[in-house]
Amino acid sequence: MIAARQIYAIVRKDLLLELRAREQVVGMGVFALLTLVTFNFAFDLTGADRAASGSGALWVAIMFAGLLGMGRAAAIERQQGAWEGLLLSPADRGTIFLGKLASALLFIGIVEALALALFTALFALPVLRPMVLLVVGLGTVGFGTLGTLFSVMAATTRAREVLLPVLLFPLALPVVISSVRATTLLLTERQAEVGPWISLLLGFDVLFLGIAYLVFGHAVEE
Amino acid sequence: MPAIEAVGLTKRYGNRLALAGVSLRVETGECVGIFGANGAGKSTLLRILATLVRPTTGHVRCCGLALPGQANEIRRLIGVVGHQTYLVDDLTAWENLDFYARLYGLRDAAGRIQDVLDRLGLGDRAGERVRALSRGLQQRLSIARAILHRPLVLLLDEPDTGLDREGRDRLQALIADQVARGGAVLLATHSVEFGSQVVSRALFLDRGRLAWERPVGEELAGELERQLRRRP
Numbered sequence: 117m118i119a120a121r122q123i124y125a126i127v128r129k130d131l132l133l134e135l136r137a138r139e140q141v142v143g144m145g146v147f148a149l150l151t152l153v154t155f156n157f158a159f160d161l162t163g164a165d166r167a168a169s170g171s172g173a174l175w176v177a178i179m180f181a182g183l184l185g186m187g188r189a190a191a192i193e194r195q196q197g198a199w200e201g202l203l204l205s206p207a208d209r210g211t212i213f214l215g216k217l218a219s220a221l222l223f224i225g226i227v228e229a230l231a232l233a234l235f236t237a238l239f240a241l242p243v244l245r246p247m248v249l250l251v252v253g254l255g256t257v258g259f260g261t262l263g264t265l266f267s268v269m270a271a272t273t274r275a276r277e278v279l280l281p282v283l284l285f286p287l288a289l290p291v292v293i294s295s296v297r298a299t300t301l302l303l304t305e306r307q308a309e310v311g312p313w314i315s316l317l318l319g320f321d322v323l324f325l326g327i328a329y330l331v332f333g334h335a336v337e338e
Numbered sequence: 339m340p341a342i343e344a345v346g347l348t349k350r351y352g353n354r355l356a357l358a359g360v361s362l363r364v365e366t367g368e369c370v371g372i373f374g375a376n377g378a379g380k381s382t383l384l385r386i387l388a389t390l391v392r393p394t395t396g397h398v399r400c401c402g403l404a405l406p407g408q409a410n411e412i413r414r415l416i417g418v419v420g421h422q423t424y425l426v427d428d429l430t431a432w433e434n435l436d437f438y439a440r441l442y443g444l445r446d447a448a449g450r451i452q453d454v455l456d457r458l459g460l461g462d463r464a465g466e467r468v469r470a471l472s473r474g475l476q477q478r479l480s481i482a483r484a485i486l487h488r489p490l491v492l493l494l495d496e497p498d499t500g501l502d503r504e505g506r507d508r509l510q511a512l513i514a515d516q517v518a519r520g521g522a523v524l525l526a527t528h529s530v531e532f533g534s535q536v537v538s539r540a541l542f543l544d545r546g547r548l549a550w551e552r553p554v555g556e557e558l559a560g561e562l563e564r565q566l567r568r569r570p
Binding site: 129137206337 | 388389390391392410411413414416418420421422423424425426427428429433437438440441442443483
């Protein structure tokens with residue numbers, strides 16, 4: 117119960133800060149929209165090609181926008197040592213991780229809602245369906261979990277803009293591949309084949325969440 | 339039971355030895371000053387006691403609780419003022435304290451926030467964003483944040499930085515109050531003038547080692563000045 121209140125306090129503060137400064141969602145949203153528009157005009161997409169390229173474009177937009185947002189969030193937190201203020205509080209390190217993850221998922225979720233709406237309009241593909249949304253949700257949790265962990269680690273270094281993608285993408289690759297494959301299968305109406313990919317995504321989410329929760333305390337320690 | 343008990347603290351950053359076997363004990367109802375030149379290890383020592391840095395070797399107990407195993411419980415008992423303010427620039431003074439009040443699970447948070455703001459002379463600045471406050475007022479707010487949850491132990495690292503005369507007086511009163519109600523204060527400072535007004539015992543760190551320890555007396559200020567000049 118105490119942990120839930122602390123998580124709520126962290127998310128509430130991050131949301132308040134975002135409403136005040138608008139440093140994350142606007143940048144992430146513009147990046148996602150530009151990516152989708154560019155992909156849409158770059159390729160002549162018809163039939164199955166449209167579904168395959170479309171799902172790739174969607175996940176490029178989501179993941180790079182997420183990367184941008186999580187990197188920025190960690191940098192904001194470091195300003196004036198606000199991050200250390202959080203570490204000085206009695207909140208357990210795992211609770212702080214869950215709070216920061218919840219904030220990241222909230223902001224990425226807002227950007228995804230915009231991106232999915234634009235994607236439907238540009239690519240004329242039915243992404244606003246429960247199964248596609250499930251895949252988007254699972255992929256986001258996996259990617260957001262690793263992103264939250266590594267953005268906090270990278271924020272202490274001078275080369276954080278370079279280090280974050282270098283750390284994040286190799287480990288997130290299973291999530292990226294599973295998400296893109298599952299989305300492509302759903303958009304090409306091959307629902308029967310999507311089960312293993314969703315199971316894989318679920319497995320990686322549980323694995324990453326468990327590991328990140330446990331190692332977060334060590335990752336933030338000097 | 340001592341408020342702080344540290345035994346044989348060593349901290350190594352790569353090849354550099356920041357602390358070399360420092361042991362200290364701070365009783366309840368006591369304000370102890372840590373003096374020393376830049377790089378003497380004062381901040382490293384306070385950061386270890388504040389649970390932010392893990393020592394390379396050595397043991398720390400705070401109010402009977404041991405680090406690192408009971409770090410979360412210890413964090414409830416300590417209030418820390420550091421080199422940074424630990425505040426969020428784009429939130430107001432009130433919103434910052436409200437955030438910390440929620441993390442500490444304070445009851446009657448609004449009343450307590452108003453109380454600490456008034457004690458630091460910030461009662462009429464509650465609605466202003468931190469970035470709009472002067473450095474001195476930010477420091478006062480940082481002190482307000484540190485005492486918000488009524489900590490038993492205050493760890494103060496150069497808390498008088500940027501404070502004007504009124505701010506220093508308020509800080510001095512606050513330290514006296516903390517000691518009077520049975521709390522403990524560990525204060526690291528360069529300011530011999532300020533330090534010798536509030537501490538009852540002084541420790542002098544020299545290149546990571548505890549060089550000497552003395553009760554405050556008339557000759558202490560002069561001795562501290564000499565030591566600090568010798569190692570600028």
